Structure formats: structure tokens, C-alpha cells
Amino acid sequence: MDYEVLGQFAIFVAVTVMLWAMFTVFTGDSSRASERLDKLREPTSKLADLGGDDPNQMTMLEKAAPTLSKAFEPKSELEQNDLKVKLANAGFNSPNAPQMYSGARAGLGLICAVAGGALGYFRWGMNMQGMMALAITAAIGLYAPAIWLWLIRKGRMERIFLSLPDLLDLLVVCVEAGLGLDAAMRRVADELEESAPDASFEFAMCNMQLQMGIPKKQVLHDLGIRSGVDDMKALAAILIQAEKFGSSIAKALRVQSDTMRVKRRQMAEEKAQQTSVKMIFPLVIFIFPGVFVVIVGPAAIMMINNLLTD
DSSP: OOHHHHHHHHHHHHHHHHHHHHHHHSOOOOOHHHHHHHHHHOTTHHHHHHTTOOTTTTHHHHHHHHHHTTTTSOOSHHHHHHHHHHHHHTTOOOTTHHHHHHHHHHHHHHHHHHHHHHHHHHHHOSSHHHHHHHHHHHHHHHHHHHHHHHHHHHHHHHHHHHHHHHHHHHHHHHHHTTOOHHHHHHHHHHHTTTTOHHHHHHHHHHHHHHHTTOOHHHHHHHHHHHHOOHHHHHHHHHHHHHHHHTOOHHHHHHHHHHHHHHHHHHHHHHHHHHHHHHTHHHIIIIIHHHHHHHHHHHHHHHHHHHHHHO
């Protein structure tokens, strides 16, 4: 059998095993009744449900994650906290999220290393090219989850930032209408569930923590850290100060809303000013050569014909 065919077969087997493992992980046999009984037995699992992690569906991955993630788990407490914050910024708030992330990196790196090693061995043999194929595919498997996490985190933070002015306006209206801060946050979370799901999720998480008896100061502080958006951190600080000193929450929220709208307008104006500079590169690369050919082409053809006739 040809080595190329063997390499393709090895890649097919590796991809099939990976897809089967993912299918097994994300398909559970638990019923709705058992899930509700688990929630009644463990009320703290509601926070994990808000994060989108179903414990019944993650059983296999949770069992494999401790073994796979030992080599890639952060060693120091500072690195562990940094990883937890990054995962929370991306919307993964489960306590097992860091371990699952490290296990996913190790598992994907191992699968890619096996596939790349098989391809390199059957294609080039045990030489430098084969080892390079193994190293490159293993590096892709290790760093692909980090890139995926960075993209999700960046997109979620941007969506929260863009939805904050509308969220603050609705919060100001609710507070000025006579609702307390807790009730206003609950109403905002319900109203913006479809238009701003990420910000609504953060407020729903705050409401759940308040119902569990966590102090409001700690809840608001966690809101700023969990979202990762500087404006949300400023909002949390303003609410903490207003709660501490007994000042008007509605006035503080209105000032923060106006400040954020001015900031967003300034950012839009900055991007508009950058447009003329950014347009230079496509103009020079794509448009200018065509214009140059149209203008100079006929003259060049006439000069060539005159030179040939002479």
C-alpha cells in the first residue's frame, strides 16, 4: 500500500476518533426530571447552569480532564486566577472551566501530534521533515484552544461594551420609576435577553448571586471582573460607592450613561478620521495599477509601434 494512502487513512482514523469523543461528550442520557432533582439537591449548581455548562453532559470530559490537564495547568496561584478571569470574560463561569480548558488543550495537542506524526512517518519517514510535521501539528493542537478562547473573549467584551449605553438608559428609567437596584437589574436582564444576551447574562448572574446571599459589594465587584470591560468595572465602582455613601443611584447612572455615549461617539469619530489613511493601501495596491494601465497604456503602445516602424 502507498505511504500517502496510509497517511490519509491515519488522519481519517484520528479525526473519526476525535469526532466520536466530542459526540459522546456532548450527548447525555439524563432526563429533565433528573436534572431538576439535581438542582434541588445542589442549589449552587444554578450558577453553573447560567454559565452554559451542563454537568450531566460533561461527565466524560470531566473525568478525563484531571489526567490530561496536569501538564498544562497553571502552577502559581496568580496564573490560575488569570486563567479563571480570561475564561469568565469569555462566558465560561463553571468552577471546572480551567481544568476543562487545560484538558482540551492536552487532548487536542495529543490527537494532532498523532495525526501529524503518522502523516510525517508515512510521507517522509523518520527524518527531519517527519519530525517537523509532528512538531507543527502538535503546536497547532496546543495553541488552537488559546486562539479560540481569545477570539470568543474579545467578541464578547466588545458586545458588552456596545450594549452598555442602552443597558444603562434602561437601568436609569427603572431606578427613576421607583424600583430598587436589585429589581432594576432583574428587569433589565429580562428586557435585554434577546437584544443584548451577554450583558443580560451578567446581570442575571448578579441577581442569582444576590438571591444566594452574597453581599452586594462583592457581587458588583465580581460583575466588573467577570465582564472584563473597563466601562463595566467603572459602573460597578459607581454603584458600590453610591451604595456605600447613600447617594442617588439614578443620578450616578445617568452621568455614567452620558459619559459612555460621549466615549462611544469619540471612538466612532476616531475611526472615521482613520478611514482616509486606511484607504491609501487598497487604492495603491488595487486601483492605482488599473488607472495607470488605462492612462499610460495607449501612449506606451504608440511609442512601441513608432520604435518598431523606425
